[in-house]
Amino acid sequence: MSKRVRVRFAPSPTGGLHLGGVRTVLYNYLFAKQHKGDFVLRIEDTDQSRYVQGAEEYIFECLKWCGMEPDESPLKGGNFGPYRQSERKEIYRKYAEQLIKDGHAYYAFDTLEELEKMRHDFKTDQNTSPQYDSNIRMKMRNSLTVSSEDVKNLLEKNTPHVIRIKIPGQETVSFVDMIRGEVHFETSVVDDKVLLKADGMPTYHLAVVVDDYLMKISHAFRGEEWLPSAPVHILLWKYLFGLENMPQWAHLPLILGPNGKLSKRDAAKYGFPVFAMSWADPKTGELTEGFKEKGFLPEAFINLLALLGWNDGSEQEIFTIEELIEKFSIERVHSGGAKFDYEKAKWFNHEWIKKLKIENLQLKVIEVLKVKGLSSIEDSLLEKIIILIKDRCTLLTDFYDQSYFFFNTPDKWDVDAVKPKWNESKKLFFAELIRDFELTPDWKATVLENNFKEITAVNEIKPGEVLLPLRVMLVGGKFGPGVFNIAEILGKEETISRIEKALKIF
């Protein structure tokens, strides 16, 4: 029988959560939900020098916004805690020492300067970045080269040291990746990675293996950048817990920017977000805008991310999270990296704005308008406006640009659009229009349009000649939905007052 599905997302709290990270969460989440398994959030904060205040809370916020909350996490707890690696520090040393006892690891006392010297001294044209590996380890200062007596002494004197894995010299390490199939590595080109740092904290390599074991992780999905260190993890599994207990791996393709791996620089350079939510660096104060703040719906964000490297084989592109849970399959994830296309991302959002129920959309629009200083708008009024403009909105922020004129009487007009053809007969026309509107009992767009056309006919004016001026009078410029729809929503009093006000200027 197969074991319970348990997956994890294991970010380190160092800053904004980017697209690739969210997609990794998503694939983990979909897989867990589809198999009625558990989705664990583990914080990998073993490098205190890179720890950033607030980054962990920020990650929780992002997952919440995306609607992918973990079943177990530092916040929520669970049966396999603690879920912060910094709080599990004591656990790792035991395993590292076990490895030493079994001859799979050793103490290394080399200082940072000595390591640097090694990299410099052994550097050749053939080997531009020498590694601490089976060829070099015997030339360094470690428990393989120093007498056991001296090692004991050094340890007793609390000499700073690390524990390194002893990678076998000639061995082929293979494993089956759920996306890539069988992958092989020669151990002769793998280096003796540090497992336990001088500060007693584990490195990623040790921590990921120990925690995946202790947390009973069944499937481990992570970014492709981890593929080169997979043999280290495989070997650790073999030495520590047995290959038969190892989770199944899947290395997800990278999400690329215009030039290689997507980065924060791309965001600044090309004007699209890379983080799920805005992130303010507490040190520099630098603010990077997120998809949420840019005006994306979480449904659309999830949807576009899911399709970046995966599809269900059909031509369907718009998926709800429920559909994704049902149809997702890790085997159909691509092996090649995907370049992020912001135009397509916006298209997804547009589709979702059209698809979303008005009630749901309304809540988001209220937020957007509030940010712009428009609050306490009557619900039924807002609903009418949303229905009228939603097809022309791609981002949630567009709802402001497409609707502010309903709430603010224009005080500036695109006079250039009107003035050149403005004349006395048009003035008279609008005077008559005002009189007509005042007497109109049924304030409906269709009625207004009919009356408008009748008056143009009587005055022998082409409707097109006065339609644009009317639009400019009502909204200030050459934009917006149908003029009579706008007038209907504005109401009789406001419509007439706007015409009168503009008439004084034109």
Added chain:
RNA sequence: GGCCCGUUCGUCUAAGGGUUAGGACACCACCCUUUCACGGUGGUGAUACGAGUUCGAAUCUCGUACGGGCUACCA
């Protein structure tokens, strides 16, 4: 440099040896629209290259080229 992964329209991708190589975004044209959008119809546009296996290759194999990742007491 070494190791690993990858390569179908500009971009995301479909096609489990036999299709006029399909769809979506973007782009272009036309239609709708007396604003701007939305929408509709159509169009331009791809199997990196070279060998092999096969009656037949985008699909399998090998090589080349190109792209990406890794090469820290970072994750």
